[in-house]
Amino acid sequence: MDFLRLKESFVHAVLGRPMLRHFRRLSILDLRGDADVDKTVSASMARHLAEAAMAEPAVLLERLHTHPDGLSEAAADALRAVVGTNEVEHEKPRPWWQHLWHCYVDPFNLLLTVLATISFFTEDIKATVVISIMVTLSTSIRFFQEAKSNKAADKLKAMVRNTATVLRCDVAGAASLHAGVSRSLELPIKQLVPGDIVVLSAGDMIPADLRVLHAKDLFVSQAAMTGESLPVEKFVDQRKCDAINPLDFDNICFMGTNVVSGSATAVVVTTGERTYFGDLAQRITAADRRPTAFQADVNRVSWLLIRFMLVMSPVVFFINGFTKGDWLEAFLFAMAVAVGLTPEMLPMIVTSTLAKGALILSRQKIIIKRLDAVQNFGAMDILCTDKTGTLTQDRIFLERHTDVHGAENAEVLEYAYLNSYYQTGLKNLLDVAVLDYQHVHHALKPAENYRKVDEVPFDFQRRRMTVVVAEHEHEDLRLDHHLLICKGAIEEIVSVCTHFRHGELIEPLTPAAHARIIQVTSDLNDDGLRVVGVAIKEMPPDKEVYGVADECGLTLVGYIAFLDPPKESAAPALKALKEHGVAVKVLTGDNPLVAAKICREVGLPVAGMLLGADVEAMHDAALLEAAEKTTVFAKLSPSHKERVVRVLHEAGHVVGFMGDGINDAPALRAADIGISVDSAVDIAKEAADIILLEKSLMVLEAGVLEGRKTFANMLKYIKMTASSNFGNVFSVLIASAFLPFLPMLPMQLLVQNLLYDISQIGIPFDHVDEESIKSPQRWNPGSLGYFMIHFGPVSSIFDIATFLLLWHVFGANGATPESQTLFQSGWFIEGLLSQTLIVHMIRTRRLPFLQSRASWQLMLMSVAVMLVGLGIVMGPFADHFKLTALPLTYFPWLLAILLAYMLLVQVMKGYFARRYGWQ
Structure with missing residues (x-):
């Protein structure tokens, strides 16, 4: 596909x-x-x-x-x-006819088209019509489902x-x-x-x-x-x-x-x-993009079923050819079996289910950029997130402005304000908080007295930014200096300082003074405050261009400390994610003490902590071992975040990363599912797979659950198709080997398969049991073979029971053409009803109809298909399909067979779930 x-x-x-x-x-x-x-x-x-x-x-x-x-x-x-x-031409929407063509072109539709063509040239017009209806149904439903989604485009x-x-x-x-x-x-x-x-x-x-x-x-x-x-x-x-x-x-x-x-x-x-x-x-654009893990797994399932069909159809052909002697009839029957084994509805089911999930998520303020991200959402077992705005309110307040010893100091606020006011790079939340503080308190209007000379923008290696200003000249005064104001993370600011200001004195930054600085800032961090250092340096007035090299020999004047209160919704959201099997890890560039305090306040246990320097010193194997047990990663650079996400992914985890800054872009691209917000910087939104219109972990929980529901419904179809196909072929092989006539005519088999396909149209809208969404759900194509082996033969047991019933009780032994038709009619009804019921049996681990009911859409399609099937056999059109009305005494036997079939499937479900797990 x-x-x-x-x-x-x-x-x-x-x-x-x-x-x-x-x-x-x-x-x-x-x-x-x-x-x-x-x-x-x-x-x-x-x-x-x-x-x-x-x-x-x-x-x-x-x-x-x-x-x-x-x-x-x-x-x-x-x-x-x-x-x-x-816009690039490639980016413009396709015309409707091109969209329809792409909905048609997939391996299953192409295979059915080939079979319809062969049927046409062998003059099997009825088979040609039925197969064409199947192709049309699969293509049109997929086309209209995507076209329906287009109606939401203007709003989204x-x-x-x-x-x-x-x-x-x-x-x-x-x-x-x-x-x-x-x-x-x-x-x-x-x-x-x-x-x-x-x-x-x-x-x-x-x-x-x-x-x-x-x-x-x-x-x-x-x-x-x-x-x-x-x-x-x-x-x-x-x-x-x-x-x-x-x-x-x-x-x-x-x-x-x-x-x-x-x-x-x-x-x-x-x-x-x-x-x-x-x-x-x-x-x-003509080149093929490498498939994601999700695409690769779906493709594996698709080709598994196709290979199964390519092997079994020739076997059916030769068995019937040798035992019946009519090679043309055997060929047509083998073709009908091939059609029955083709999961032509898989593209439609996958498209419809993912589209439905994405539309539901859009109503929950989650915008999906990559369609298969819906499934990855459900598979996610580790969420790495930044701290600001997810665990905290994303509304930072300037709480304190102090000198080096922690005493309140208005001059430090003035310097910080000038730095935030005149910088033209990315104004982060700290800058906004400084400017808002001045606006609310009317504390300062220093910009009226200064003009900007130059700036050295912030980057994530230096973790600081510098603005150079000069006071306005007065008539009686010629100013003889520029003022360089540097603001940033404490460690990075102190590293370029040689002195500090104590009152009116400028003192050398000795080891004792450095220890005092660490103690004061640690006390502020312990109070949950994020501390930013402010340093200055006087420069000659003849210099107009400044760079990183000028950030040296600075004088530390004090700190500005910010409060970012935890969100009220963070604690219940973290608890819900934990209950649903998603481990949360905090990856932040912030101070470790602040990060740890916030985590404790929102109920996230700090099982371990790694700093950026620790990550830098570890090789991948050691980092993985530590990352598995660590909750908080602090003082990280962008490359550190990306590396933590990557090693977790390589260890087999499905990793989500939530971030909104420039420094988050590498990790967003490395994650299985990158999550950003509408207010993020452009590069973060570009790198993300999912955009949240509300920066909240509660929104994420809703997305995780919807992703798991989407996955569960896709998996239902895979299981139903695989087990039903295997059982049908097993039954056909037995019937072909021992019956002197075909157990079902090619056209009958095609009609039965068409009705069965229609019954599954409601699967994307089905309910999902709570236990199916409690833990992360992942594709495991390897387990599909075990499922086929266990559940396929169960249906064959009751097919064989039906064969024996029709042969011995109702005399449908092929002695006359009428008895052959009776046999084919009996198996047509039993096969259709049992395949329709298996949808309800396999859709849930629970007891169907009583403990777990399907959605009304799926129930409606199931009932409609069963009534149509009964109407075909018992109604006036039976002769058209070379069927005959069944005696009423057949139906109590049929009911008993179906009840026994359901009972055995339920028992097998328990055994299979205990041994292999249901998902």
Whole structure:
């Protein structure tokens, strides 16, 4: 089955084109490293990017008919009408006829089509019609199920979307296109046009191919394009004059990559299909993406059943050919058996069940980006999560601002405010808390007295950020210094300090002073406060450009401490996840004392703790052993998080990771199921498989349970099909070997199989027993063989009992054509009713109908199919199917056989569950 196309169809239908674009972008970029994919772009593309890289900014802006203040709204709209939206052609929705074609093309439908064609040329028109109905039924249900999901697109596609910060020029008059005031807007990526001026900061996705106009410590991750693990710094000027490969250009940023740190302003050079990504997509989209574990397991089941059919059908053909002598009849019968063994409804059941699960999750504020993530949700047995916003309220408050010894100090707050106010990178929750504190308390307005000189943006290696300011000059005063203000994690701040301020004194940072600092900050951490250090340094006024090298010889002035209270819902959510077999591990870059205190407050036992330094020092085997027993991982870098997730995955766990920051992106991609939130940075949403519209573990619990229900319903069909097919073939082989006539005509067998398929349409809507969702559910295709061996022969026992009943009690021994028809009619009804009942027997471990009832949809389809089957045999159309009405005395015997069959299946269920487990 083409699961990539299946998933894409659903993602477009349910989530709309924006989410489909990002799903496909990740799919294409994943293929970027494949050796057999042509990685070159067209000469015209390379030449166009080279011209943009080498041109002077003013010349390039003029060429693009734009301005440093951006395009006007009218100019952008007019240009978009000419060049189109910023989308790759591959990302646009398929027309309905193409969607219908993809719903048809799968191994089962193609196999049935071949069999229908053979039936047509052998003049078995009735078989051709029945097989065609099966193909039409499977294709149309799948098509309409996905089309139905499309109705939700308009409501859902606006829920999760990536945007870009674009400058727009409010035109003052028609005489001057750019005579206006520039304002920044958050626009959907697809609305960008060449000439748009884009503002970039840490965490942003690059929305198109851009030429950098202004940059400050801009580092871009091009790993998806080039495979480089380290970010690449981008500059305003192209430094390598001999660069030929567009990826080597220093001042070009490519669609699909992301900003790791720093800030920049850039102009859009190309959009949509004309981007490097768009050009590359035309070569890569034809390649097959490696299947996920879920896809691989479903494919294994599919091909197991196909191979079973390919082996057994020739056996049936030769047995009937040799014993009956009519090779044409034997061939048609073998073809009917092949159709009966083909699980043609599997694609529809998988699609419908996953689609239904995703739609239900969308109503619970969970948006699915990858369709098979629904099943992975249910299989998850370890959830790794950050602390902020999941265990805590995600509403950080500035609680204290103190000097080095812990006494309240307003000057420390002033420095922190200046740092947060003037930094232009990614403003995190700590910066927001500092700015909000000033707004609420009206404590400071220091920005009125200062101007910004420069900044050194935050990154996750330094874990600090710096702003350089200067006081405004007065008429009677020439200022002789700049003030460098550095704010960040305590250890990282102290590491670049040589002195500390005590009152009005500046003292050396001695070991004793360092110990005092550790004691004060530890006491604050013990109170559940997150502590950030603030340090300063006076710089000469003639320096205008600053870098990381200037972060040395600083003076520590104090701390700002933040309170992030635990969520009230965290404790019950953690308890519920534990009851459902999901272990929760906290992976945070925060202080270990703060993390441990929060975990204790929400009822998460801290069984062990590892720091980033510990992770760094361990090899994978040691890390795995420690990670299995550890609850809290603190002071982690992005690579540490990714490594913890990876080793847990390689140990056989299904690992979920929940995060919303730039530092979470590697772990999100490494996890079996990446979970982010709508408020996350772009790169985190891009890397995730699931987007939560509410950052809560309670929402996750609902998703886990729905994923398990989805899996359970898919597994029902697999079990029913496998056991029924095996039992039917076993019965056919016995009947073919010992009966002097065919136990059922080919057309009768096809009609019976068609009715049986229809009875299972309600499976995606079925209820699931509570015990089936209490623990993680995973695919285990290897156990399917055991299930077939145990339950298949059970149905054959009662098929044989029916054979003996019809032969000895009702005289259907084949002596006359009428007795053959009676035999075939009796087995037709018994086979149809027993196969329909097995749906209800195998759908639950409990006693069916009494302890566990099917959904009304499944009950309705079952009753309808049984009535139709009885009507075919007992009604006026029996002759059309070469059947005959059964004597009424047959039905008490039939009832006894069916009751005995159900009883034995129930006994076998208990035995099988005790030995192998039910799931």
